[in-house]
Structures are given as C-alpha cells and as structure tokens.
Amino acid sequence: MKLAILGSGPGGYVAAIRAAQLGARVTIIEENEVGGTCLNWGCIPTKSLVASSEMFSKAKRLQDFGIETTGNISPNFLKILERKNRIVNLQIKGIRNLFKLHGITLQEGRGQVVSPTEIIVESKNGAQKTVTADRIIVATGSKTLQLPAFPFDGRQILSTDDVFRLDAIPKSLTIIGAGVSGCEFACIFRQLGSEVTLLEKLPRALATEDTEISHIFERELKKRGIRFIPSITVDKIDMRDGGVHIFLGDGTELGAEKALVSVGRSFNSDGIGLEKVGIRKGTRGEIIANEKMETNIPGIYAVGDVTGGHMLAHVASAEGIVAANNSVGGNERADYSAVPSAIFTSPEIASVGITEQQAVETGIKVRTGHFQFRTLAKSHIMGEIEGMIKIVSDESSDKILGVHMIGPHASDLIHEGVLAISKGLKTKDISNSMHAHPTLSEVLQEAAADVHGEAIHGQKK
C-alpha cells in the first residue's frame, strides 16, 4: 500500500508515522520546513516566546523569593528569537529523524494533486517529480488571514508570523483580535515591556471560553497593564511617523509603534489541484471531510486545519491517526467528545467539554463546582495565586461535562478533565481519588467536591 501525504504539520507527519507503523510505504510532501505552522510559526515558537517573557517577569520578582540581585535584567529580543530557533530546529531534526526511522520518504516541494493516485511535486529549483499512491491524505493546514482593510506590510502592520521577524520589542503594540493568538501575544509583549492595547469586536476576550473564565482573564489583563477595548471595530490603519495610526469604529483614534492583526486563519486549499480531482470545499474554502476523514473523492482523505474544524494541532494529529488507520483498511471515526484547548496566556487558560452557558442553551441541567487557586498552599509557594477552576457536571448523573480553568499550569492540569469526560467519570470519581499534597492538582479534587458543597478548603458559601 502506497500512501502520499500532502503537508508535514502535526496532521501530516503523525499520519505518516502511523501509516508506516501499519506497513504502508509513505511519501510525505512538504513545500516548506517539516512541522507545519505548529512547529515553525505557531505553537512552538509562540510558547518559546511565552517562556522567555515569563522568565523575565519572574526574574523581576526574585526578591519576593528571597533572592537578591545586582544590576539590570532586561530582555533581548534577538536572543529570545535565537533560543526559539534552537528549539524549533531541534524539533525539526526530530521529525526528520522519525521519518528516517520509519522509512518515510520526504519529498520537498509543492505538491499538486492531479488524480486520486498521483501528485506532481515541483521543487524550489523547478524540477518536477510524480509521486504515485494508492491513497492520499491532504494535510496542508492554514495560514494567517489577511483583511483587505489592513494588509500586512511585515514591518508596521504585522501578521502573527511577522512577529518572529521583528528585531526589537515594540515600545507600543496594538493587537487587533482578542482570540487565542491575540491574547497570547498581548501577554508576551506586555511582559517584555511593550505598552499593549488589545481590541476585540466581540463584547469579551476569548469569547468561546466560559464567561467566568473570560471575566477573570479580563481582570488579569487590567492587572498586567494591558488596555483591553471590547466591542470595537477597526476601520483602517494608516502608517504615520514611523508608526501606525488606527481608526476605530467609534470615531476615536489610537497610535502605536506597531499593529498586530490576529483575526483568524484561512485555509491552504487553493493551488494544490483539489479542483482538478473535484474535492468538495465549504464556503470558507475548507475541505469537507467526514468523521472518517474521507473527502468526497474515494481514496483521498483530509485532516487538520484545512478541514476547518477545531484548528488545533492535537486535533490534527488525532485526525491524522484516524486517516492513516482508515487508509490502510481501517474503519475509524475521529472522536471529538473531549477536545482540550490550552491557551498560553498569563495566567494560562484551559478547557474541555461544555461551558455552563452551553449547558443552559441546550437545556441540560447542570451543577457547578468552583475552586480558587489562591486557596492552595502550592499556589502561594509558587507565587502564582491567580485563577480558578470550574467543573460543570450533569445534575442527575453527576457525570463531568466540562472543566474550565484559568491559572498556573492550567494547560497541564486540564488532562484529568479530558480523561474524566472521555471515560464518562463522575465528580465523585475525582473527589474520591487521592491527589498529592501540596500540588496544583488539588484544585480538581476540591472543585469536584465543591459540586456537592463538600470542598474542604475555601470559603463557606
């Protein structure tokens, strides 16, 4: 069985490895560097910047921990990027080694699907090669969405990719869009010392999160000195005096050294031959795939961002595994019942399952349990007391339906909730399971107990 995969991001490369494990002869086609957006422009580079900016913030608080310092501490953006590059390069090498280990052929160049069994790959020097395959997986991903009103110039009006081409920390930065990326960059640059203004057309930041989580996050923005303006549109951005001048929908104006436009992503579904073979696309240009990751053309699968679903690396990987299994004769469906989301703001935000608002909207009767990180000794030991966890459970069955948290290491802590939801666990299952002390994980046990008014610590209700 020969399998060709278009794109080597977290959807494509994971599919390649799984298919190779199942005995397929795999060719993976990549136009740029292996690892896709996640490794080269998204998850990994941004989290590397988060780590540097958090380190700087912590360094400024050394005295609180009894550590005396002399001299100045200051961030050097070029060195921060160098560190980012080292991390990215290490991971790139890792993926390339995995390809070798599994006998996967990496074909570098831009692939065009010409039939359900053929992809023509054109390399940078113009050389063409035809890759033949019994099955094809399209995993071409997405790119930053550009709005016609303010096209990126890469210097003053930035895309999220352009951030990694800056040579210094902007003195002031206005970010358009308070979604995941916008909020992450707001926290990164504020911690590195920029004056940050965050604009959002919706009434709250991170609008898909639970409202209580958004509310606490907005307070944290204020605490950190990030100016957040909700329910505002941007009419246009002028370049002026070496900076940008932003005209807002309410008639007011804002000046900043740079603007970062973070308003969404568009799909890499053009110019790769999909029309030629008749692959059906949705109104936004996304490839339509079912839960088996099949497109409308037999033998061609699609996974990850290009299918317009969750737009998360780990979802792409899970879909990649499903597509790989199915391409060699399996009959699996992707399971989206417990998809975690992790936002690397300061503090971190993570969630899985439904919010209390979604439960109300769909008529599910729920109970909720809350617990504040500041109630834990471990939070005080770490000097990170902000945040809260909220568990949403079914009123009659006690099954956990949603876990939402903002606080230190939320992105790691969420997985107890993922397991609980995917296995149909009840709040009692978590509250009756021992959690080591002193750890941040205690928030889950206490919040689960709080669903029944039985949290040991915290204030009396």
Add this chain to the structure above:
Amino acid sequence: MNPDDLKYHKEHIWIRPSGKNVTIGITDYAQDSLGDIVFVDPPEVDTEIEANSEIGEIESTKATSSIISPVSGRVIKINDDLTETPEIINDDPYGKGWIAIIEIGDSAELDDLMDSSEYTKYVEEEAK
C-alpha cells in the same frame, strides 16, 4: 471600632456622606476577613451605578470578593493609590484605603443603611 460618623451597607461597605457625594470603602471586618489585599479593580470614573450592584472586585491572597455599591449614582473619583498599593485598605480601611466617591442619585437610599452600632451587631450575627 467602626466609626460613628459613617453609614454601613450589609455587603460590608462603609459610606461617608458629604453633600451630594458619598465616599465608600470596605469595612475593617471585610478587610480582616479577606486578608492581605493584592489587587483592587475599581469602577471607572463616570460609570452610572445602581445600588446593590457589583461595581468592582477586590483580590486578596486568599479570596476574591465583589465590591457592592451601597447607593445609586455616578462614580466621580476613584482612589488611584490602590493601583500600586492595594494593601492600604488593610492598613487604613476607613481612611487612606477609601475606594470611590459617588455622586448620589437618590439621597433617600442613605436612610436604608445601618449606623455603626447596627452594623457592629450585624457583623456579630453574621460571625455566629
């Protein structure tokens, strides 16, 4: 301990009337229950507020708590010192730790508030 010249709201807010304005803050009991205060999110100047509604939040090392407005009206001034030094509420809740000045809409609302002896009794009841 609770000054006699102030009025008190059941959400542990003190009120100092002065003409058509009132100054508000949280009581000594409230600051003591909260513990070390680390952040105050006050209402913005010019916000129109209603009595008994949440107008801001206070975070301490062990809890977060809403600031409930005891009266209706418009916020005309907030205590800027709370931005950098929120702990002044712990040190001096009735003085330097004031939170906001509100231009009251209906001075009759003041009649519904407690005096210091009533508030002291109220707190004793709540602590039981």
